[in-house]
Amino acid sequence: MPIVELDVELFYSERWMRAVQRVQLTNTTDSAWTEVVFNVPLNAVEDAFYLDAVTVTLGEIVQEETWEMAAGNGIVRVPLPQPATPGEELSVVMNFRVVIPPVSQASWPPIGTTGWTATLIQAGEFYPALVPYIDGEWVTWDYHPVGDPTFYPATDFRLTVTTDDPGVTVVSGGFQGRADNIWSFAVEGARGIAFFASPDYVMAKGEAVGVPVYSYYLPDHAQAGEDAVEVAERSLELFTELYGPYPYADLVVVENGFFGGMEYSALASITDYAYHVYQGDPRSVLHTLIAHEVAHQWWYGAVGNHQAVEAWLDESLGFYSELLYYEAYYPDMVTWWWEARVFRYERYGPVDATIYSYSVSSDFILSMYGQAALFVDTLRETMGDEAFFAFLQDYYRTHYGGIVTGRDFFEAVRRHTSEDLNPLLEAYFAETAY
Numbered sequence: 190m191p192i193v194e195l196d197v198e199l200f201y202s203e204r205w206m207r208a209v210q211r212v213q214l215t216n217t218t219d220s221a222w223t224e225v226v227f228n229v230p231l232n233a234v235e236d237a238f239y240l241d242a243v244t245v246t247l248g249e250i251v252q253e254e255t256w257e258m259a260a261g262n263g264i265v266r267v268p269l270p271q272p273a274t275p276g277e278e279l280s281v282v283m284n285f286r287v288v289i290p291p292v293s294q295a296s297w298p299p300i301g302t303t304g305w306t307a308t309l310i311q312a313g314e315f316y317p318a319l320v321p322y323i324d325g326e327w328v329t330w331d332y333h334p335v336g337d338p339t340f341y342p343a344t345d346f347r348l349t350v351t352t353d354d355p356g357v358t359v360v361s362g363g364f365q366g367r368a369d370n371i372w373s374f375a376v377e378g379a380r381g382i383a384f385f386a387s388p389d390y391v392m393a394k395g396e397a398v399g400v401p402v403y404s405y406y407l408p409d410h411a412q413a414g415e416d417a418v419e420v421a422e423r424s425l426e427l428f429t430e431l432y433g434p435y436p437y438a439d440l441v442v443v444e445n446g447f448f449g450g451m452e453y454s455a456l457a458s459i460t461d462y463a464y465h466v467y468q469g470d471p472r473s474v475l476h477t478l479i480a481h482e483v484a485h486q487w488w489y490g491a492v493g494n495h496q497a498v499e500a501w502l503d504e505s506l507g508f509y510s511e512l513l514y515y516e517a518y519y520p521d522m523v524t525w526w527w528e529a530r531v532f533r534y535e536r537y538g539p540v541d542a543t544i545y546s547y548s549v550s551s552d553f554i555l556s557m558y559g560q561a562a563l564f565v566d567t568l569r570e571t572m573g574d575e576a577f578f579a580f581l582q583d584y585y586r587t588h589y590g591g592i593v594t595g596r597d598f599f600e601a602v603r604r605h606t607s608e609d610l611n612p613l614l615e616a617y618f619a620e621t622a623y
């Protein structure tokens with residue numbers, strides 16, 4: 190597994206950061222690599238991302254280069270000084286700066302899920318993330334501001350964030366400790382690392398299935414911030430029972446500054462809007478979004494997929510997990526969930542639509558996710574509950590730490606049912622050969 194060490198200096202009040210990323214990897218494939226490829230979604234924002242230098246170490250050779258990137262596509266192809274043969278180790282060190290863009294609360298979500306508001310800074314896809322190497326090539330894709338245009342191999346991440354202001358709290362998954370203004374985090378088998386920072390964050394703590402749970406929220410939102418702990422605990426308990434063991438050492442739920450939620454490894458970011466409108470009723474986006482983002486720790490985190498091309502693989506199960514949360518804890522609210530989350534919106538297009546077939550993120554989410562929930566519900570009905578949950582556990586176990594495609598999903602389904610799936614595929618999928 191690649192090892193990434195990311196050391197960030199955050200200049201909170203000036204809203205920029207300087208970082209060094211060290212990536213250590215071994216060529217575990219059977220082809221020689223002539224390059225290593227990264228992707229920086231935030232580079233789609235003008236004047237936000239500056240890659241200053243790239244240093245490759247391969248055997249005895251050290252290749253140091255300064256770099257210039259135009260805004261736009263965030264693909265960084267780092268040529269190697271000589272091919273890295275199978276089994277060979279190499280390291281890539283990248284020095285970069287980020288001028289953090291402002292985010293509006295209406296962004297759904299902001300480009301590269303990075304930005305500042307008056308009360309916080311969020312840093313999501315702000316660093317050059319190694320792309321997966323599959324079937325003899327580095328997988329690249331075009332940035333498109335719909336859904337989650339990312340795709341990561343499981344990686345061991347170590348993150349430090351040094352703030353210029355000791356009053357700023359830094360939040361991420363895998364908390365290791367704090368020495369003055371240096372915050373350390375480590376997440377093994379992570380798809381991506383992110384952090385949030387604010388001088389105002391308040392923390393509430395809990396625990397479920399032996400996993401510490403932290404909720405970070407802004408002081409005006411105490412009830413929501415405290416209830417978030419219980420929602421996360423219940424989600425952890427339920428999904429551990431239904432799917433399998435939780436993949437990380439802790440779980441953090443954090444209030445963000447845009448419209449929507451976002452999953453990162455061991456970290457669920459939830460829209461401040463959900464906190465703002467929360468009145469204590471479980472029929473709320475606070476509950477649905479926390480259940481959803483926690484479920485992504487299984488589907489996205491432990492079991493990865495190409496989120497630009499096959500978004501349905503993680504989103505159908507993330508979204509349907511909301512319903513499973515209500516079924517388990519508030520069964521009289523199941524009808525409300527279908528109405529509020531699915532039937533209220535117009536739905537069109539196949540479940541396996543790519544993000545490129547939509548031009549607006551909210552259309553993609555409201556339409557595809559609704560279709561996906563109906564698909565999963567019909568699949569469950571077709572298989573029966575026992576076979577359906579046995580399939581999910583088998584699929585989780587088989588692909589833990591790996592990357593799946595639609596083919597893997599349906600192969601796992603077919604290990605648990607002999608029902609004819611063709612009517613289901615024809616009703617919901619463009620690719621009916623599954």
Ligand SMILES: [Zn+2]
Pocket residue numbers: 481485503504507508
């Ligand atoms: Zn999701």
